[in-house]
Amino acid sequence: MTQKTQFSAPLVELRNVHRTFIMGEVSVPVLRGVNAAIHSGEITIILGESGSGKTTLLNIIGGIDSPDEGEVIVEGENLAAASGKVLTRYRRSRVGFVFQFYNLIPSLTALENVGASAELVEEPLDPQKALEIVGLGDYGSHFPSQLSGGQQQRVSIARALAKKPRLLLCDEPTGALDRENSVKILELLQNLNREQESTVIMITHSSAIARMGHRLLSLDDGVVRSAQTVENPLSPRELPW
């Protein structure tokens, strides 16, 4: 794979980002000077082993966590020093999150879970339509406990889509799924990127999944070891599982 030159300004730029966690009496540095750029309209994969800091990095890009040091520039705005209110506005209007364990609200139906997201923006995607996009148009009245893992993850994606976000952030979206469901989810994300031109940032520990993105950032021990452009991204069905 060769490095391709990008002439457009990145959508997201990370400069020397540091983040340390205090867990009881223990202090754990998770990100130790991350520099990276994410471009609009691409699928960017952040690849790293468990404990490499990839979830933390995704959380910082998504505005649900803040760095201790460094800059996080999104569309010209530095989120690193932003207040809680600014971050909330940012998440509401520009970010859609897909979590590894779905994080659906158990007391709401599938349609209501999507609706919870749609209510936050002025011109959302209709929740029913969002469910249809992910192939669950008939499952709106089901509670999460009545859905399979794959279905729950698709509801989670529909929830993220309902806000028509600039950024779709996926934290190991197939981590809890079997292969067949994983393929379906990844196909869905790829279609969203192609048809809706969503910028997708996905983290994974699977080097196979890494081959479906346009760009690959390898994270190791809290720093980006390499940033590469992928010439011919594979479709999910072609991935070497």
Place this chain on the structure above:
Amino acid sequence: MKVLTRKLLRDILRSRGMLLAVILVITAGNTCFVALLSSYFNLSRAKNEYYREYFMADFWVELKKCPTQEASRILADFPDIARVRQRIVFPARVDIPEASEPVNGMVLSLPGYQDSTINGIALRRGSYFTYELRNQVICSDKFARARGIEPGDILTLITGGVRKELVVTGTADSPEYIYLTAPGSMVDDPESYGIFYVKQDFAEDLFNYEGACNNITGLFSPEGRRQSEYLLRKLSEELAPYGVYAAYSRKEQFSALLIDSEIEGLRSMSIILPLVFLGISALILNVLMTRIAEQQRTTVGTLKALGYSNGKLVLHYLGFGIFAGITGGLLGGILGFFSSQGLTVIYRMYFTFPRLYADFYPFIFLEALGISVFFASLGTLRGLHHILRLRPAEAMRLPAPPRGESLFLERYASLWKALGFRWQMVLRSIFRQPMRSFIALLSSSLGAAILLLAFGFVDSMDNMMSFQFEKVLRSDYRLTFKNPVPREALQELSRLPGVLRGEPLFSVGGTFTSRNARKRGSITGILPEGDLLVPRNQRGNRVPLPSEGLLMTDRMARDLGLRPGDSVSFLPVRGEQRERLLPVTSVVYSALGLGVYAPLEYLEKIMREEETVTEAALLLEPRSGPEVRTKLLKALAERPEIESISDIGREKRILKKQFDGSLKGTAIVMILFAGIIFFGSILNGALISLEERKREIATLKVLGYHNAAIGSLFFREILITNLSGAVLGMPLGYFGLALLVKTFQNDIYAFPGVVFPLSYLWTLLLAFLFVLLSYGILYRSLCKLPWREALNVKE
């Protein structure tokens, strides 16, 4: 409906068991608030309207005899006395042949024509006086009903040494006697005591008081009310030549004093009790919301990640508190309204108002609702603040593992080992959740405090009754003579059929003055070796009479700033009316009245009277039946020198009946409330604990433990925290009782703060019972727990 609202409703439904506990406590608090405050307004309004409509006097002056013209002349010099009424007042006996107990009353003169007189009467049945006959009487309505007397009946009064037959024209009530008792008694006994209104001119003839009066009542001007004490003192001085027995303002008048005490008591309780309940509800809700916040930690993080602001999330979760507050507020408001109606029915039994009804007060209802929502919100926010402060990513992460340090008890290795793993689990669970354990401890101690307060209330009344009627007042009858009689007369009385013993009493009314304090009262001269009126100290031991000097009730001594060894100035209203300086040798205790005692001979000496008997105490032979009593009363009725006869035994019986009826009812309600607090706190904590420890329970089940064995872990935890709390709550309850009895202290009675040892045991037993009942409910939930599912629970 917004999605978050739907989520809230479903979450509320899921947590209904735990929320119910909180709602119960809020309901109890609000019921108290609405019931007591509504009753406060009901009674206040009834009293104020009554006083206004019938011109309740501001002051009373009791005299020996004063020409009305002289009185008018003197009163003319008091521009701040706006209106005056001069009247004639005398005690009387009522001759009711079929009565087996003495029937007494007070005769008061009224104008012959109905007008807006001071201390006017509210006619209930029949009519005011008519012109046809002079010997007409209007009876107090309660007395008439108790005795089955109707307008048109004939009533025979013995007064002024004379028997008089009077025609009843009507029955009435007066603001002067909202609570009517015989002088010196606390008991409302309408069968034995009544008020009899006669025409002014008839009274003048009957008592030989033409152009004279012995009672002046009046109204001050607004300015006069501000200096009422001064004006009364001055008026007494001016009227002194006519023998002033007493001069007092409305706030010292017996009926007004009692009503005002009751109203004030309602006001205080309407603040204290609800505060306790609502405070506890906030604490319980704090625990519940902390648990819910932890349970929904990931959801909170997700909602924040989606873009929900802290404000929106606060409002969402505040919905729990608002729901609990509104539900408890509404239920409490409704129950409180019906309770106030119940209270009104009870008040109508003892207080006579022309109009006393339970009103609905929207502002109280809304206030109750607002206060309960406030407290519930407080508890909710307190429980949530930690989670809401977290960043979304942190909220979605598992919390840091709880502290794993060993307990202080574990240092004592052999003791710790001897406890066994079950007790070890229980103790660790208690000490590792300090806030939750503290709240459980606090709630149970408050619950126990209320229980002990309830028992203490009952014990104090029991103590008051037995102290006063078995230790101090030991006679069956107390006779008051119209005029002092020689001691031989008493010997004669002691020989009447059925009488075992008679003792002379010599009472002198007057004013006690010490430094700047002044108090009216009387000294009762008693025999040093007497056994029917015995001064005692608080422990119930007899306080021997000095050879010279006074024994003074502690409350009287305190009001006058006196200690044993001090002297007090006494100005009597009879005989030589000059001040005497008398030593106070000892202080005694009395639950009723402000008694002052002296040796009979010593009192005679200082009053320069000999062998003077104004009252007599009679003790009947043991087991004297109704026939003996009737015979004796008949014999006494024929003695014109006897002005009134008090049946001490009957007073005790009626007081006990009243006490059993209403006060014990109050105690039962308080026990119920304490139970609600116990239940609310225990259930809430235990159900939360069950939820949190589902996986632990499931693990024990997989290992092979039965439900009973698992349940015993929870039972031990509940038992330790709640019984410890109950033990701590007892001194709190005793302190609460000490504070409460202070509100029941006045010149007429002093409620002692007494708790019998058995009551402490009862408190512990009841606390244990509440623990058992709560555990029963918890055990059912434990048995129904889907423990297999719990093994798959992801935090």
